[in-house]
Amino acid sequence: xxxxxxxxxxxxxxxxxxxxxxxxxxxxxxxxxxxxxxxxxxxxxxxxxxxxxxxxxxxxxxxxxxxxxxxxxxxxxxxxxxxxxxxxxxxxxxxxxxxxxxx
Amino acid sequence: xxxxxxxxxxxxxxxxxxxxxxxxxxxxxxxxxxxxxxxxxxxxxxxxxxxxxxxxxxxxxxxxxxxxxxxxxxxxxxxxxxxxxxxxxxxxxxxxxxxxxxxxxxxxxxxxxxxxxxxxxxxxxxxxxxxxxxxxxxxxxxxxxxxxxxxxxxxxxxxxxxxxxxxxxxxxxxxxxxxxxxxxxxxxxxxxxxxxxxxxxxxxxxxxxxxxxxxxxxxxxxxxxxxxxxxxxxxxxxxxxxxxxxxxxxxxxxxxxxxxxxxxxxxxxxxxxxxxxxxxxxxxxxxxxxxxxxxxxxxxxxxxxxxxxxxxxxxxxxxxxxxxxxxxxxxxxxxxxxxxxxxxxxxxxxxxxxxxxxxxxxxxxxxxxxxxxxxxxxxxxxxxxxxxxxxxxxxxxxxxxxxxxxxxxxxxxxxxxxxxxxxxxxxxxxxxxxxxxxxxxxxxxx
Numbered sequence: 181x182x183x184x185x186x187x188x189x190x191x192x193x194x195x196x197x198x199x200x201x202x203x204x205x206x207x208x209x210x211x212x213x214x215x216x217x218x219x220x221x222x223x224x225x226x227x228x229x230x231x232x233x234x235x236x237x238x239x240x241x242x243x244x245x246x247x248x249x250x251x252x253x254x255x256x257x258x259x260x261x262x263x264x265x266x267x268x269x270x271x272x273x274x275x276x277x278x279x280x281x282x283x
Numbered sequence: 284x285x286x287x288x289x290x291x292x293x294x295x296x297x298x299x300x301x302x303x304x305x306x307x308x309x310x311x312x313x314x315x316x317x318x319x320x321x322x323x324x325x326x327x328x329x330x331x332x333x334x335x336x337x338x339x340x341x342x343x344x345x346x347x348x349x350x351x352x353x354x355x356x357x358x359x360x361x362x363x364x365x366x367x368x369x370x371x372x373x374x375x376x377x378x379x380x381x382x383x384x385x386x387x388x389x390x391x392x393x394x395x396x397x398x399x400x401x402x403x404x405x406x407x408x409x410x411x412x413x414x415x416x417x418x419x420x421x422x423x424x425x426x427x428x429x430x431x432x433x434x435x436x437x438x439x440x441x442x443x444x445x446x447x448x449x450x451x452x453x454x455x456x457x458x459x460x461x462x463x464x465x466x467x468x469x470x471x472x473x474x475x476x477x478x479x480x481x482x483x484x485x486x487x488x489x490x491x492x493x494x495x496x497x498x499x500x501x502x503x504x505x506x507x508x509x510x511x512x513x514x515x516x517x518x519x520x521x522x523x524x525x526x527x528x529x530x531x532x533x534x535x536x537x538x539x540x541x542x543x544x545x546x547x548x549x550x551x552x553x554x555x556x557x558x559x560x561x562x563x564x565x566x567x568x569x570x571x572x573x574x575x576x577x578x579x580x581x582x583x584x585x586x587x588x589x590x591x592x593x594x595x596x597x598x599x600x601x602x603x604x605x606x607x608x609x610x611x612x613x614x615x616x617x618x619x620x621x622x623x624x625x626x627x628x629x630x631x632x633x634x635x636x637x638x639x640x641x642x643x644x645x646x647x648x649x650x651x652x653x654x655x656x657x658x659x660x661x662x663x664x665x666x667x668x669x670x671x672x673x674x675x676x677x678x679x680x681x682x683x684x685x686x687x688x689x690x691x692x693x694x695x696x697x698x699x700x701x702x703x704x705x706x707x708x709x710x711x712x713x714x715x716x717x718x719x720x721x722x723x724x725x726x727x728x729x
Binding site for chain 2: 188189190192193194195196197199201203205225226228229235237238239240241242244246248254256257258259261262263264269270272273276
């Protein structure tokens with residue numbers, strides 16, 4: 181199973197920082213996501229982006245997580261040579277992360 | 284319970300106008316706000332104003348008000364917008380002329396100014412920028428513009444004085460929505476929870492279609508009805524600080540707890556500290572629930588503002604040349620990589636001064652830089668070149684090397700396009716709010 185199967189996501193950007201949400205379709209999956217999708221795991225998943233640092237923030241009322249990834253966007257929208265200067269597509273990469281479902 | 288109804292007329296400078304007119308005609312709005320100013324837009328507008336003192340406002344101002352004015356004649360609605368960009372006064376004069384021509388000569392049009400601090404930014408060149416950890420002076424680049432993200436007070440004061448249309452330059456996006464709330468509920472700028480709730484309203488509405496199923500659709504689980512006809516949102520802000528997000532039944536799109544959650548979290552770093560000029564908003568305890576009327580959002584709070592304003596400083600930062608060429612067939616990826624290598628070696632051989640060169644393979648790894656590895660060999664690959672140079676001449680040399688791939692590169696490449704752009708970069712610094720003096724004025728009747 182991938183995150184794609186149980187959650188949705190949107191990416192935003194501030195300067196050279198990417199902010200990626202992770203929102204389970206079913207609120208009951210929130211606890212499992214909190215346990216299994218740590219900041220460290222997301223940092224490892226995106227490590228090829230460079231010297232990134234991942235911080236995770238919780239939105240308990242929304243049952244959702246935001247991952248804030250610094251240094252992820254090639255210098256930010258006015259500096260980056262990336263085709264996707266905002267890193268808008270990064271949410272699709274997060275959702276490809278495999279995850280084990282508890283039975 | 285008193286409520287104020289506000290619509291969202293635009294989510295960015297070039298956004299569509301029809302969904303905004305649909306809202307004015309069909310949603311019984313009190314206000315509609317058009318957020319049209321991205322971070323860099325005002326620097327570009329400042330450049331235009333230097334060429335022509337009567338320009339420097341949003342390019343679609345006339346196009347939009349040709350449609351807005353007849354609509355607010357049919358359904359009186361107050362209009363608030365930052366379409367003034369670098370020249371709100373010139374923008375307001377044009378709108379006033381248009382309003383007279385449309386038979387709306389009673390409308391009171393106000394301009395909010397003071398955000399433009401380009402003449403005083405020199406006092407702050409020792410400030411360290413948020414982007415680079417160097418001071419503004421260290422950048423050693425020509426400064427084009429300096430605009431402070433200001434709060435809502437200029438807008439609420441103009442409404443207190445009877446404005447029907449308010450045109451601003453740079454204001455913090457939520458201020459377009461907080462201004463009318465302060466005015467309507469007769470609140471003060473020290474009610475932090477109220478300001479936090481108003482900030483949330485602004486955050487939900489400022490991207491227009493993006494909370495209505497725009498930027499949301501995917502296969503089965505994220506099906507958006509009639510995406511082609513996406514509507515813009517409107518909201519009721521209730522006296523108790525709760526917000527009900529709403530959608531016209533006649534528009535396409537989707538307003539659900541899921542679309543609302545994506546927008547609440549959009550671009551939020553620490554949810555307990557969302558910095559704005561008027562308040563440090565706290566979205567950490569926000570909740571959403573579906574009701575018969577729409578999606579109800581509650582739980583935002585606020586902490587006292589910092590007393591500092593963010594200033595966006597636009598500066599010239601050289602050029603970016605981009606170009607591409609496509610290859611097809613089962614060996615496409617190999618020829619694409621050969622083409623990439625040819626251009627890279629030519630730049631070295633010719634000693635073209637380049638700050639940075641990046642070569643991506645579209646269809647293979649241009650988006651994720653290897654985060655996801657595609658094992659398959661695609662049937663077509665586009666090589667995408669991007670290089671940053673200090674001079675236009677160097678950018679043009681690289682452009683010629685990309686074009687040279689036709690007769691000098693690997694077999695069967697096609698579709699070369701190149702694009703060279705002068706870069707306006709943004710550096711952000713914080714300054715004390717006492718350094719900025721916001722005013723509003725009404726245009727004299729013709």
